[in-house]
Amino acid sequence: MAGIDYTSLIPNNVALHENRRLQRALEDWQPKFLDWWQDMGPTGFQAKEIYLRTAVSVDAKGWAHFGYVRMPEYRWGIFLAEPEAGRQVNFGDHKGQPAWQEVPGEYRGTLRRLIVTQGDTEPASVEQQCHLGRTCPSLYDLRNLFQVNVEEGRHLWAMVYLLDAHFGRDGREESEALLQRRSGNADKPRILGAFNEPTPDWLSFFMFCFFTDRDGKYQLASLAESGFDPLSQTCRFMLTEEAHHMFVGEAGIMRIVQRACELMREHKTDDLRPHGGIDLRLIQKYLNFHCSVSLDLFGSEISTNAANFYTTGLKGRFEETKKDDDHQLKDAAYTVAGLDGERITVREEGALVSLNERLRDDYVADCARGVARWNEVIRKHGIDVELTLPHRAFHRAIGIFSEVRVSPDGRVISQAEWDARHGDWLPNEDDKAYIQSLMHPVTEPGKFANWIAPPPRGINGQPVDFEYVRLG
Ligand SMILES: [Fe+2]
Ligand SMILES: [Fe+2]
Numbered sequence: 001m002a003g004i005d006y007t008s009l010i011p012n013n014v015a016l017h018e019n020r021r022l023q024r025a026l027e028d029w030q031p032k033f034l035d036w037w038q039d040m041g042p043t044g045f046q047a048k049e050i051y052l053r054t055a056v057s058v059d060a061k062g063w064a065h066f067g068y069v070r071m072p073e074y075r076w077g078i079f080l081a082e083p084e085a086g087r088q089v090n091f092g093d094h095k096g097q098p099a100w101q102e103v104p105g106e107y108r109g110t111l112r113r114l115i116v117t118q119g120d121t122e123p124a125s126v127e128q129q130c131h132l133g134r135t136c137p138s139l140y141d142l143r144n145l146f147q148v149n150v151e152e153g154r155h156l157w158a159m160v161y162l163l164d165a166h167f168g169r170d171g172r173e174e175s176e177a178l179l180q181r182r183s184g185n186a187d188k189p190r191i192l193g194a195f196n197e198p199t200p201d202w203l204s205f206f207m208f209c210f211f212t213d214r215d216g217k218y219q220l221a222s223l224a225e226s227g228f229d230p231l232s233q234t235c236r237f238m239l240t241e242e243a244h245h246m247f248v249g250e251a252g253i254m255r256i257v258q259r260a261c262e263l264m265r266e267h268k269t270d271d272l273r274p275h276g277g278i279d280l281r282l283i284q285k286y287l288n289f290h291c292s293v294s295l296d297l298f299g300s301e302i303s304t305n306a307a308n309f310y311t312t313g314l315k316g317r318f319e320e321t322k323k324d325d326d327h328q329l330k331d332a333a334y335t336v337a338g339l340d341g342e343r344i345t346v347r348e349e350g351a352l353v354s355l356n357e358r359l360r361d362d363y364v365a366d367c368a369r370g371v372a373r374w375n376e377v378i379r380k381h382g383i384d385v386e387l388t389l390p391h392r393a394f395h396r397a398i399g400i401f402s403e404v405r406v407s408p409d410g411r412v413i414s415q416a417e418w419d420a421r422h423g424d425w426l427p428n429e430d431d432k433a434y435i436q437s438l439m440h441p442v443t444e445p446g447k448f449a450n451w452i453a454p455p456p457r458g459i460n461g462q463p464v465d466f467e468y469v470r471l472g
Contacts, residue, residue, distance in 0.1 A: 004056055004079060011077030013058060014161070025164045026078075029175055033156070036179045037072060040127045042149055044134055046072055049470040050146045051459065055079050055154070058237050066460045068470065074150045078161045081236035089227030091320050091327035092313040099229040103166045107312055111228060112167050114314060116174050117191055118219060119159030120181065122152045124195035125208070127183035132205055135439035137449035141202070143459065143468035144248045148209065151241045158234045166230065193397060194293040201435045202452075203256065203278060207290035209249025210370060215297040217242050218318055218363045225316025250370045251455060256283060257374045258453040261381035270385075273434060276450045280378070280385050282435070285427045287387060288408055291367065292395035298360040300399045301336050307352035317355065318362040334358055337392060339400050342412045344393055364392065395426065443471055 004013045009027055016023045038046060050071060053064040058081050087099040103111055126149050136142035156178060163171035181188045184196045194212055199205050220242060224235035256278055263277040264270055272279040299306065309315035310329070317323065325332065332351035337344060351358075367389055375386050391410030393401035405418035408425050427435070442449045446465025458464045 004058075004077065006056075006075065006077075011075045011079075013079050014165075016078065019165075022165050025172055025175075026161065029160060029164070029172075032176070032179055033076070033153075033160075034072060036123065037126075037153060040123070040130055040182070041153070042071065042126075042133045042146060043130050045142075045146065045469070046070065051143055051462070051466070051468045052147055052150060053460070055237075055241070058082060058240075063240065071146060071150055074153070076150070076154050076157050078157055079154075079237050080230065080233035081240075083229065083233060087229060087232075089313040090225060091316050092227070092311045093328070094227055094313040095327055097227075099227050099232070101229055103228060107228075107314060108167070110309070110312065111231070111314055112163070112170065112174065114223065114309065115159050115162050115231065116178070118223065119156055119163070119174075119178050120191045121195050121216065122155040122159065123178060124181075124183045124190040124192075125149075125152050125199075125212070127190075128195065128197070128199040128208070129205060132199065132202060134441060135202065136441050136443065137202055137452050138442050138447060138454075139445055139468040139471075140448075140455060140458065140464060140466075141252070141452075142443070144252075145205065146469070148213075148245050148248055151245070154241070155238050158238055162230060162234060192297055194297055197293060200432070201439050202252075203283070203286050203435055204290070206249050206252030206256065207286050209245050210253055211249070211290040211294040211367065212297070213242060213245040213249060214363060214366060215294045217246060218298075218359055218366075221318050222315050222320075222359060225320040227313030250373070252452070253283070253287075253370075254374055254377055255453040255455060256451060257377050257387070258381075259451055261378055261383055262453065264383060265381060276438065278435070278438070278451050280383075280387065282427070282431055284387055285425060285431060287371075288390045288394065289426050291390055293397075295360060295364075295392055296396060296398040298363065299356040301338065301357045302349060302353045302400075303356045304353060306355040307350075310352060310355055318359055337400075339404065339412075342404075344391075344401075344406070344410055344412060360392070364389065390425075395422075443469075 004011050008017060010016060010030060047070060049068040051066060052069050053066050054075050055063055056065045057063045058079050089095055089097050089099055129145065129149060132145055133142055160175045163174050181190050183190045184198060189196050199208050217239065220235040220239050224232050224239060226232045260272060260277050260280055263272050263275050267275050270279055329351040333348045334351040334354035335346050336349045336354050336357045338347050371387050371389055378385055390408040391406060393406040393410060394408050396402050405413050405415055407413050438451050445467045448454045454464055458466050
């Protein structure tokens with residue numbers, strides 16, 4: 001498996017032409033996907049030429065080709081990472097057995113649910129972001145938004161391929177349903193909460209890419225450990241693309257932070273509203289919101305589902321094969337945050353039922369590294385402010401902490417204190433209106449909105465003032 005077949009209707013490196021039934025199922029789904037893309041994809045830019053990367057191989061070096069393409073003509077396809085010869089199930093009860101090339105019958109329902117839940121997030125984020133193009137802070141950012149969008153579309157293809165290839169009729173029904181749910185729709189919402197929140201502005205978009213796409217990274221990395229080999233190969237290649245989405249988020253926030261610092265020094269104030277900037281306090285509020293809703297995506301602290309996914313070999317830990325233990329965890333313990341009346345404490349739990357919390361820990365550590373890089377920018381400007389991750393118990397809707405009110409620094413507080421103060425911690429109506437007031441399109445090549453600094457370099461070696469989107 002090396003090159004990608006671009007001559008067929010659906011680009012792929014899975015020898016689709018050798019499986020007529022599957023090819024027909026996917027060719028039947030393709031026009032429905034395109035209808036969905038026209039309906040729910042980026043509003044107002046479907047006919048424009050965008051400077052996008054397209055996967056042309058799954059080789060770690062040089063897997064992408066860059067060029068102008070209209071989004072509906074993007075070559076969405078099915079690309080799996082190279083198979084690993086002699087790969088085994090690396091954890092759980094089946095540890096040491098050859099990895100499965102077909103779905104084990106007894107895990108069919110569970111595996112389908114895992115794939116559908118992952119797959120559902122991909123079109124959801126495209127739907128959440130569909131209006132952002134109209135208020136882009138630059139052509140560079142507009143292009144990055146669309147790059148993320150088309151790749152989320154490809155991630156949907158990746159999951160639909162698994163459903164159609166391995167789950168027969170049920171799989172095909174799930175593939176259709178993935179195009180029918182809608183982010184934020186009361187009757188047919190997307191499966192996970194964070195994917196029903198609106199992404200109404202670019203500050204939210206960058207936060208979403210940083211925090212919520214990063215949840216995606218950790219879920220994909222755990223699924224890449226799966227004993228079901230096609231899922232592993234699919235997720236490994238998705239991770240290659242996912243890295244860019246997190247770059248968009250981290251670099252986007254970094255540029256907003258940098259611009260805030262510049263305006264603070266220029267005007268000798270930390271209130272940047274009179275100067276059209278986004279001040280650090282407001283950035284912190286958006287950070288608090290997006291971090292907390294993304295923490296919910298990892299699920300309950302104690303979860304027998306998570307334990308089952310692991311013991312059955314379907315979903316591993318982050319970097320499972322790099323860990324040096326028995327990979328079965330039956331007698332192992334793990335330290336989990338919990339509640340003791342009004343106090344937040346930690347306690348030992350069985351490692352298997354704590355796997356959600358362990359993945360959340362890996363995620364929080366990764367988020368903290370990004371926040372430290374933002375703080376480095378602030379420090380270099382000689383400003384004595386630090387952005388911080390909110391306590392994991394803050395503003396939670398899932399898990400043990402959903403039962404209490406907690407401040408960002410981790411104090412359990414009364415409902416009255418929450419009511420009085422949550423507008424200081426999370427974006428309030430006034431904040432949202434202010435951010436919205438900044439959202440005016442800037443579309444001249446090389447120009448940037450006043451609230452965000454230009455990037456240090458362009459995409460794929462192009463200059464920053466390159467015409468990343470041809471609007472003419
Ligand atoms: Fe994705
Ligand atoms: Fe993503």
